[in-house]
Amino acid sequence: MxxxxxxxxxxxxxxxxxxxxxxxxxxxxxxxxxxxxxxxxxxxxxxxxxxxxxxxxxxxxxxxxxxSRLFELTVPDTGTLRDDLHALLDQMRKLLTGEEAGAVVAAVLSAATHRAELAEVTRSFFLDRLGRELPLFERARRRGEIRAGLDPKTVIDLLAGALWVRVLLRGEAAPAGFVRETVDLVLRGVAA
The missing domain is CATH 1.10.10.60 (Homeodomain-like)
Structure with a gap:
């Protein structure tokens, strides 16, 4: 049959x-x-x-x-963790400051605070993103750029969190220089 x-x-x-x-x-x-x-x-x-x-x-x-293609990110492979993170965070910056994506993110996060199923959806979104970003750290570890035992999730949380707070919570601009400065500041603390 x-x-x-x-x-x-x-x-x-x-x-x-x-x-x-x-x-x-x-x-x-x-x-x-x-x-x-x-x-x-x-x-x-x-x-x-x-x-x-x-x-x-x-x-x-x-x-x-x-x-959705609206939230597509290309995981960079530039040869260094610093440049990979600059490129990744710059893509995030462009998404969050873009009119359509920024409005969607704000609406979802606002609603998710009161709806368990939607909160789970946002957790799934961020877990999916983290899974896509982990290869940056695996390559950096093989190149000896980061110390052993470093938690990539913490690094991404620090970087993306700074951007999300600046753009979504404070409603301020996040110029490209902000991305570079933030990445450089965090990497000083995670270097091998």
Whole structure:
């Protein structure tokens, strides 16, 4: 007997349309105004199709955060940890100061403080990001650039945290010089 075909999700272009509609509605209407029905209408995809792939709006929002092109980051490989972190943090800076991504981040973080499922979605997003960033530290360790036992998560928290506080909490600019200064300051403490 033939096995049923595995669910593979919507095609990449269709998924990006759904994610774009999700983010647009989130920033226009807030988390409470975001509905799967609204996403279906905005993206031109039937709501039952959306529910087939994502059982709730939080699941949809989580997939959008992790898989949307809006939050794409290229993990650099420049040959040095310092330059890798400069490039990575500069990408984060551009995302957070970009009108669309900054608005989405602010809306998600605001809503996540009151909704357990959405808080789990944001944790998954940050764990996914950390997993993508770990190779920078593995390469740096092999090159002898960082001391043994260094926790990469702490370094990323220090760097990204400084940027997030500056941009999202204080509402201040984060010029490229801020990125370089922050990376250099943190690396002085983690060098081998």
């Amino acid at each position: 033939a096995q049923p075909a595995a669910r593979t999700g919507p095609g990449p272009r269709r998924a990006q349309d759904i994610f774009a509609a999700t983010f647009a509605l989130l920033t226009e209407l807030g988390y409470d105004g975001l509905t799967v029905e609204g996403v279906a209408a905005r993206s031109g995809v039937n709501k039952t199709t959306i529910y087939r792939w994502w059982p709730s709006k939080d699941a949809l929002l989580g997939a959008a955060l992790i898989d």
